[in-house]
Amino acid sequence: MLRVGIVGGTGYTGAELLRILVRHPEVSLRAITSRSEAGQRVDDLFPHLRGQVDLCFTEPDTSVLGDCDLVFFATPNGTAMQAVPDLLNLGTRVIDLAADFRLKDPALWERWYGMPHQCPELLAEAVYGLPELNRAAIRDARLIANPGCYPTAVTLGLLPLLAAGVVDPAWVIADAKSGVSGAGRKASTGLLMAEVGESFKAYSVMGHRHSPEITQNLAHFAGVEVNLTFVPHLLPMIRGIEATLYARLTDPGVDLDQLYAERYAHEHFIDLMPGGHPDTRSVRGANHCRIAVARPGAGDVVVVQSVIDNLVKGAAGQAVQNMNLMFGMPESMGLESVALLP
Ligand SMILES: NC(=O)C1=CN([C@@H]2O[C@H](COP(=O)(O)OP(=O)(O)OC[C@H]3O[C@@H](n4cnc5c(N)ncnc54)[C@H](OP(=O)(O)O)[C@@H]3O)[C@@H](O)[C@H]2O)C=CC1
Numbered sequence: 054m055l056r057v058g059i060v061g062g063t064g065y066t067g068a069e070l071l072r073i074l075v076r077h078p079e080v081s082l083r084a085i086t087s088r089s090e091a092g093q094r095v096d097d098l099f100p101h102l103r104g105q106v107d108l109c110f111t112e113p114d115t116s117v118l119g120d121c122d123l124v125f126f127a128t129p130n131g132t133a134m135q136a137v138p139d140l141l142n143l144g145t146r147v148i149d150l151a152a153d154f155r156l157k158d159p160a161l162w163e164r165w166y167g168m169p170h171q172c173p174e175l176l177a178e179a180v181y182g183l184p185e186l187n188r189a190a191i192r193d194a195r196l197i198a199n200p201g202c203y204p205t206a207v208t209l210g211l212l213p214l215l216a217a218g219v220v221d222p223a224w225v226i227a228d229a230k231s232g233v234s235g236a237g238r239k240a241s242t243g244l245l246m247a248e249v250g251e252s253f254k255a256y257s258v259m260g261h262r263h264s265p266e267i268t269q270n271l272a273h274f275a276g277v278e279v280n281l282t283f284v285p286h287l288l289p290m291i292r293g294i295e296a297t298l299y300a301r302l303t304d305p306g307v308d309l310d311q312l313y314a315e316r317y318a319h320e321h322f323i324d325l326m327p328g329g330h331p332d333t334r335s336v337r338g339a340n341h342c343r344i345a346v347a348r349p350g351a352g353d354v355v356v357v358q359s360v361i362d363n364l365v366k367g368a369a370g371q372a373v374q375n376m377n378l379m380f381g382m383p384e385s386m387g388l389e390s391v392a393l394l395p
């Protein structure tokens with residue numbers, strides 16, 4: 054059995070990791086941390102785990118975490134980078150659900166995250182954990198940078214077009230919408246039901262920290278520098294991301310459905326819906342990304358719709374998919390039946 058620890062077990066992504074890992078046949082949970090709930094039984098805070106977890110929350114302590122084979126960090130940006138060098142030295146592998154190891158350039162990290170990087174020497178080694186694009190490197194990794202939620206939906210949606218060179222990289226638009234769990238569990242006035250209920254708005258229009266992550270992905274995995282306009286929106290719902298992506302065709306003869314079918318032919322967690330309109334409801338609790346590609350009026354604009362559950366394929370489910378690859382287990386182990394009833 055794989056000995057696993059979770060740092061940040063009371064947050065939304067930590068709780069989602071717990072929901073998935075308690076059913077995983079090869080995982081033994083050894084430590085679940087929370088500074089604010091240390092000493093409290095996990096199933097007192099999360100009654101849906103009663104009878105499945107016999108642990109109390111503990112303080113994040115490297116000596117305990119260092120006894121695990123793998124530690125997930127489900128913590129705010131800038132937390133994991135303070136503990137990762139010690140854990141790697143102890144032989145513990147790490148999957149960070151935050152952004153600490155996603156951007157390869159430490160100056161770009163500092164610009165977007167507002168703090169200097171604590172271990173820039175590990176940025177080259179860290180492997181970007183998007184299995185559909187980076188499977189071979191993930192298998193051998195000690196340190197995984199689990200992708201952001203928006204970057205997962207947008208990168209998977211755009212990649213086939215850009216890798217095939219059939220759209221103009223100078224004009225790409227990602228119009229993305231997220232449920233409020235994307236902002237985490239911490240109290241915030243702007244996320245109160247009375248503020249977000251019955252309302253819908255864009256935010257970070259002048260620039261969001263996921264833009265450099267998406268353009269880094271497209272440069273690395275599609276080999277194209279993209280001029281991207283990315284605008285996130287906050288939806289009055291709890292889970293889910295829908296990204297509507299626009300690009301201009303340079304090859305009008307391309308068969309778009311065939312292009313996507315070939316690119317994702319063997320991808321268990323990518324479900325193509327030719328002619329469809331994928332909705333967030335259909336991926337609720339699931340590790341799937343559902344995609345449809347269309348060419349309205351047979352014109353030169355391509356519209357891609359990409360949906361995920363931000364807490365699952367956008368965070369905890371993808372992290373477990375990465376864990377499975379790192380430890381030589383079937384990639385979908387423990388992830389087959391995690392979908393929630395819509
Ligand atoms: N929510 C989402 O949809 C997604 C989130 N992410 C990323 O995943 C990470 C976690 O997100 P989310 O679960 O939403 O966050 P939450 O705010 O819901 O939870 C954060 C967790 O981290 C713990 N924590 C906070 N500060 C520290 C610290 N300094 N040291 C150790 N533990 C700490 C908290 O517990 P306590 O304070 O009690 O220790 C809590 O359990 C973030 O980096 C986020 O950007 C990525 C993709 C999607």
Ligand SMILES: CC(=O)N[C@@H](CCC(=O)OP(=O)(O)O)C(=O)O
Pocket residue numbers: 130150151152200201202203231232233234235236263285287
């Ligand atoms: C709705 C909402 O607020 N979403 C978050 C994205 C969460 C996430 O994945 O961000 P990290 O890159 O920090 O992991 C946001 O826009 O900040």
